[in-house]
Amino acid sequence: MNIEQLDIMRNLTAGQQTQRTIARHTGYSLGKVNRLVTELQKQDYVDSSLQLTAAGKQYLVTHHPQRAIILAAGYGMRMVPINMEEPKGLLEVNGEPLIERLIKQLHAVGIDDIHIVVGFMKEHYEYLIDQYHVKLIVNTHYEDYKNLYSLYLARLFLADSYVAPCDIWFKNNPFSRIEDQSWYLFSNHQTNDSAWRVTNRGTVKRISKGSRGDQMVGIAYLNESSGRLLAKLLQVAVGNELMLSQFWEQVLNDNGRFLLKGRLIADDDFNEINSYEQLRDIDFNSIHLQNKAMRVIEKALDTDLRGIKNIRVLKKGMTNRSFFFEHDGHRYIMRIPGEGTGELINRQEEYDVYQELQGTAWTERVFYLNPRNGYKLSAFIEDAHNARASNWDEVTRCMAMLRKLHHSGFKVGHAFHLYDQIKFYESLRKEPSAYRDYAAVKDRVDRLRPFISQHAKPQVLCHIDANPDNFVFDRNDHLYLIDWEYAGMQDPDIDVAMFAIYAMYDRSQLDKLIDTYYQGQCDRTTRLKIYAYAAACGLLWSNWCEYKQSLGLDFGEYSLAQYRYAKEYSSLVLDALEEDNAQD
Template sequence: MDRLGLVCRAILERPDITQRELAALLDVSLGTANGLIKECIERDYIEENRSLDGRDKWKLRQAGEALLEPYRVDGALIIAAGFGSRFVPLTFETPKGLLEVFGERMIERQIKQLHEAGIRNITIAVGYLKEKFEYLIDKYDVDLLYNPEYSSKNTLATIYRAGKALEGRNMYILSSDNWMRKNMYHSYECGAWYSSVLQKGETKEWCLSFNKKGRITQVKIGGRDQWVMYGPAYFSREFSKQFLPVLEAYYKTPGTEQFYWEQVYADMLEGAAKDRLWEDKELLKKAEKASGLPASRWGEIEMDVNRQPEDQVYEFENLEELRLFDTKYQKGSDNEAMGLVSRLFKVPESEIYDIRCMKAGMTNKSFLFKVGERHCICRVPGSGTELLINRKEEARVYEAIRPLEIAEHLLYINPDTGYKIADYYEGARNASAANWEDMERCMGVVRQLHQSGLRVEHSFDIRERIDFYEELCRRHGGILFEDYVEVRGWMNWLMDTLDTMNRPSCLCHIDPNVDNFLVLESGEIKLLDWEYAGMCDPIVDISMCAIYSYYGEEEMEKLLCLYLQREPEKDELFALYANAALGGFLWSLWAVYKSVLGDEFGEYTIIMYRYAKKYYRKLRKLYIQ
C-alpha cells in the first residue's frame, strides 16, 4: 500500500478527517497532504461528501475500496504460551497475559482493540496454564492453539507451530502481555512492519536501522538512543511467504531452540541465515524453493518500522515496572504468596523487592525476594502436591529436626498449605554428585540425622506409597509401562524380601537429591526440602541419593561406604540395591502422575524405571545363586 492507499484508509476510518489532521497522521507537510487528496480524487478513489452542517467530509469510492482490498487484515495471532518468570509469584497462579492493568486483563484489552478494528479471526497460542485461557473462546470467539514445546523452546517454535494460521494471510503478531494506550490496529495495513519506540540512553533491546522510506535494513542487539523493536508486528502474506520457510528451516536446525522469531529475520537481513543453514543442503534448498528467493537474496525481505510515540506501547519487564505503572500492585496484587510475605514481615507489598524466580523444583515452585536487608526464599507447593504430601507431617519433621540445625533457617511454614519461607544463603551452591568431597560431607549430614535418635509418629512406607501412586495414575488416566504388571511383581518380591530382613528404622529425609544439599560459603552443609521425611530404613536415604545422582553400581557402593565409614555387610548391600530399584519404580510412577497434571520431566521417568528393572535383575540373580 502506497501513500494514496494510506489516504484511502484514513478516510475510510475517519470520513471527517481534515487535511491538517491527515498531514499529521501521514507525517507529511500540509501541501503534500493536499496533493495526495487531489490525486486520490483524480483517480476516483475518493470524493467530497459535503455534510449538512457545511463541513467537508470524504467518501471512499468503489475504486478506493478495490485499492484497499488486498491489504485487508485477515486476523491476529496472540502469543501467550510462556511462563513469565520475571513476574513470579504472580505467574505461579496466573499467566502473564491475564494479569490486570487498571482493572483490565492485558490480553482482553488487545482483543477488544482488534474487535474495534473489525478483526475477529483471532488465534491465541497457549502453553503454560493453557486452561486459564479457555474462557476466552466463549467470551470473544477466539481459537486456542496449543504449543507443547512452550517450556523448552522460544517464540521461534511458537511461530512455526502457528504456520498454518499465518500462511497466505495478512496477520498481526501480538504478545499477550503488551499494553497499548491507544488502539493502533486497522482493518487494512500496508506491508509488513514492526512496532518501534525510541529508547534513550543505553539499551540491550533489538535496535533497528532503516532508510528514509522506513524500510528496516538491520537489526542488532544493543545500542544507544535507538529505535527498538517494541510491541506488536504485522506479517503481510508476501512477508510470510518469504519468511516462514526460512523460519521452518531454523526450527529444524539444532541449536535454535531458544531463538526468538526475530533472530531469523535479523539473520536474513544480515545474510547470516544462509550460513546457519549451510550444513543441511536439503533443508536450505527447500527453504529457498518455498520462499521463492535464493538465499543470497533473503536480505531483500521487506519489513517497515512502525514508529510509535512515547507512552503508547508498554512491555512490562518485571513486577516492579508494573507497580510503577499501576499502583494497585504496590498495595495488593491479590496473590497468595505476596500477601503471605506482606503479612509475615508486616510491610506493604511495595516494600517486597528484587523478586526473582528460582529454577522450578520437582515438587515446589520457588522465588527469591528482599524485605529491607533480609534476603529470603518462598517455596510454593506445586500442582497436585496436596495429594502427594502430608503438610502437617512435614511441619512436624521441621519442628523435630530444629535442634540439629542441619536444615534451612525456616521463618514460616503452613501445615495446611505447605507454603514455606526461609532465609536465603548468599553465595551458597548446590552439592555436586561428581565431587566426592561434597558427597562425603553430605553423607555426614545424613549420618547425623540418622544417629540423632529423633523420632516422629509417621513412617515413609514405600509399599504404601507405591500402591498410592499406582492408584493415582490409574484414576487420572496416567499411561503405565507396557511391562508394568510383570515389573510390579518384581517389586513385590523385593519388598517381601526386605520385610523378612527386619531392617532398622530411624528418621530419614527420603529425598536427599544433591540439589537439596546446600554448601554454604563457610563450608557448612544444609539439607533442604523435607516434604517426604519420615521413619524408614536409613539405607533408603543412600539409595535415593544414588539414583537421583544417576550413579552406577560402583558409585552407589562408594556412596554407601562413605555413609557407613566402613565396608558394607551383605544385607546392607541388598538393601542398597533393593531400595534403589523400589525408589526408581516409585518415582517413575510419581512422574507419570505429574505428567497427567502437565508437568514433564523428560528422560527422568525412563531412567527411574530402568533402575527398578536393572537392580531387581541383579538381586534376583544373586539371591537364586
C-alpha cells in the first residue's frame, strides 16, 4: 500500500467518512481522494460505505508500528543560554515539555515501547521512566559524535519503529496506528540546507547544485526490512571516524539515492525548537526563556527578550562558555562560567581587577560582572582577530602592551601566588598525577623557588593569563588585552613566560620573546628567572589540565606541552645555577 492510500486509511480509522472531509484533512483534491478510495475498494480494504472490510481491519492489525526511538542526547549548542540549565528535550512550550508531548502523541496511537537516547544532563530525563514507562539508553559520547552514534546505540529497536528528535513541536500528531512503507518526513519549506526534494510520487530526488531542497524534519518510520537494513548501515558507519561526525540521515544517502520514501508536512504544522529565538517565537511565556543570563542582559541593556536577536554560541573556551547576540544594532558577548571554574577562579578578585581597569581603552568594555557567579556582559569587538604567535610584528605589539600594563601603576588588593596555586590545583585533582615522573619534576620546580624569590621584581598588576588569544586586534588595528580572570599582583616577568608557554614556543622563540619585551636589554639572571617561571607555570597549567580532564575536558597537546615545560626548563635552570655555583 502506498503512502497516499495509507493517508485515506488513516482518515477512515479517524472517523472521516466522506470523500469531501477526507480531502479537507489530507489536502488532496476531491478527484484524487475518489481515485484512491476506488483503488482501496478494488483491493477489498474498503466497502462502498467507506467502512473497513475484514481485510482492511486485518491490515490495520498487521501494520501497526511497534515502538519508537527519541534522540535526546545532544548538548544543543544552538540553545545557548538555555542549555546551561536544562536539556532541550525538556524545554516547555505552553507549559508542556517537548519530549512529553512526543511521548503522549505516541501513546495516543498505541505505541508504548519507547526508547530515549540520553547523554547531556541525562539525569533530568530519569523521571520519564516512572511517569511514562520509557527506557533510557545512555550515550557517553554525546560531546564527541553527532546523533548517528545515538541511533547506532538503539539499532536493536529500529524495526517497525519511529525515529524522532526530541526538539520538535507538532501541532497535530505526526504518528499513526497504521504504517506500511518506510518514510522520512520533509517540510514543504525550501531551504539551502537540504539536498533533497520529495516528488509527487513520494520518491526523494537529489537536487542540482545551487537549488533549494525540502527541509528535513528528522522524523522517520522504519518498517521491518528498512529497520534491519539501517541497523547494518549504522554498524558499518560507526567504524568510520568521519561518519561519526554526521547526523544519522547521512546513512540514508546511498550514492545520491535516498533510501526511504519521502513524506511532506506543511511548514506551519510543526516548529523546530533549535534556538532560544525559536522557543521565544512559539511561546514568549515559556518558563525557560527567563534564565539567569537573559535576566542579566535585560537589566544591563534596559531591554526585554524581544530586543535580543541573533544569539549565537561562541567556540567553547578552556574555562568558559560564551554566546554573542545583537541589540539595537550592536553586538555583545555574554560569558557563562564553565565546568569547575568556581573552584579555579576567585570572581571577587576578577571583579576588583575590572574595577581598577575601568575606563581603560585597551581592555574590553564591560557592562556587567557578577563577583559571585562570574557572569559577564561585554561589548563584542567587531572584525577582530587574536594575536598570532607566529607573527612577530603582532607579538612585538603584545609585548609593548604588557610593558604598558606593568608600568601603569594599577594596583589591586590580591596577589597571584604561583606556588600556592600549584599546590591548590594538585589538591583539586584528588588523585596522583598521571605522569610517572611527576614527583621528580615537582621536586625540581620546588628547588627553583628560592631563586625566583631572590630575583623577583616589585609586584605590579599582571595579567597572568597572557595567552596570545587574549590579545585582540579590532578592525581598526587597535589592540585590546581581554579576559582578566587570573590577574593579580606579581613579578612582571611571569607574564612573559606565560605568553611563551601558551604559544608553545621553543627555546629560541622564547629567547626572541624575552629580547622583544626587554628591547634587547635583558640580563642573564632575568632570562634564567623567566625560564624558571616557564617551568613553574608549566607545572601549574599541567595540573590545571589534569583537573579539567577529570571533569571530562581534554586539551590535547597543550597539556603535554605544559608538562614538558616543567620538566625541561626546571632541568635547564638548575643545571645553569649549578654551573654558576661551581665557577664561584
